[in-house]
Amino acid sequence: MLFDERPKDRKEDLFDREREVEEIINNIKRPLLLISGVRRIGKTSVLLVSLNEAKENYILIDCRKLKENYGRKELYSLFSEALSSKISYLKDVLEKVKGISIAGNYVEIKWGGKNYISLSSLFDELNKKRLIIAIDEAQRLRGPLSKEIKDAIAHAYDYDRNLTFILTGSEVGLLHELIDVENENSPVYGRYYLEITLDRFNKERSKEFLQRGFQEISIKVEDKIIEEIVNYFDGIPGWLTFAGNEYATKGKIEEVKKTAVKVAKGELENLIEEKTKKVSYITGKRYRNALKCIAKGENSWSKLLSCMEKEEGSTISTSVLDNIIQNLEKMSIIKDYEFLDPVYKEASKL
Ligand code: ADP
Known part of the structure; x- marks a missing residue:
């Protein structure tokens, strides 16, 4: 369903973006890929569909959950959660690692004390099997631990050939600051990455998106309304999805705009x-x-x-x-x- 507000993870549900998904799949063995674009442009959706289409094992670290001044505890808890989701694949790798405990299906990476494991060592351990480490909204990793994170990614880039990092970011300048390959002082200096930038849909594609979305939920909407939604929300698929849903429930375009502005204001x-x-x-x-x-x-x-x-x-x-x-x-x-x-x-x- 196009108007499903969650990120899409199946190819059938993803509108357009064939070229971008193909580019990611063709380059999935590279050490580092970036997917950039404004909020709601579809980065997470393109990432998830590509990962599923590539039929690769991956973990997803969702940095939206990180507070600005996050510490090791919060970061490791995100990694723990992500590793737990792939426990059946990673169990044999993780169960021998000092600093990691496994209880049932839950992995815990210790973040303090004697047995604490560094991020670089964790990546070296994960490298024993092929794995993609996808980091959503990666610019949020900036902060007190950013040097260590860059060091760990640079280390994995050079030594952990089984790992691929795919980073997405909607604050694109900040994402580039994190992966600052042109700065001599940055740990990732000189490493190459492939960047896939997602652009908005053009007018025609946006109209098609809305028409198909409304058709799927069996709602007839006049062309005039479709046109108005496209003109107001431009071709940003997340807003088109939002507007489609809101219009389907409220039936008043002015209300839809008002609600969207309220969300954006927040x-x-x-x-x-x-x-x-x-x-x-x-x-x-x-x-x-x-x-x-x-x-x-x-x-x-x-x-x-x-x-x-x-x-x-x-x-x-x-x-x-x-x-x-x-x-x-x-x-x-x-x-x-x-x-x-x-x-x-x-x-x-x-
Ligand atoms: P981002 O990660 O860039 O913020 P998301 O992938 O979370 O964007 O997408 C935002 C919203 O728009 C979600 O509801 C998602 O389902 C929808 N969406 C984005 N791109 C597409 C697309 N190409 N086809 C269908 N739905 C999309």
């Missing part, structure tokens, strides 16, 4: 809070003002500056504004003074 607030809570309340306010000004159409550095200064009633320094723009770009919220997600744009006006 997400934006979380992103801004995570980014700025360690700095100050005023910084958070500045990000909101910047987004509001960009949403109003202030599409150059100087226009943005004067709009923000008006909002705040005081002057803003060059470096402060540069920093905000840079961060919003790294978070894939804007690019060249335009929003990457039309719903985030509307939410920023509130």
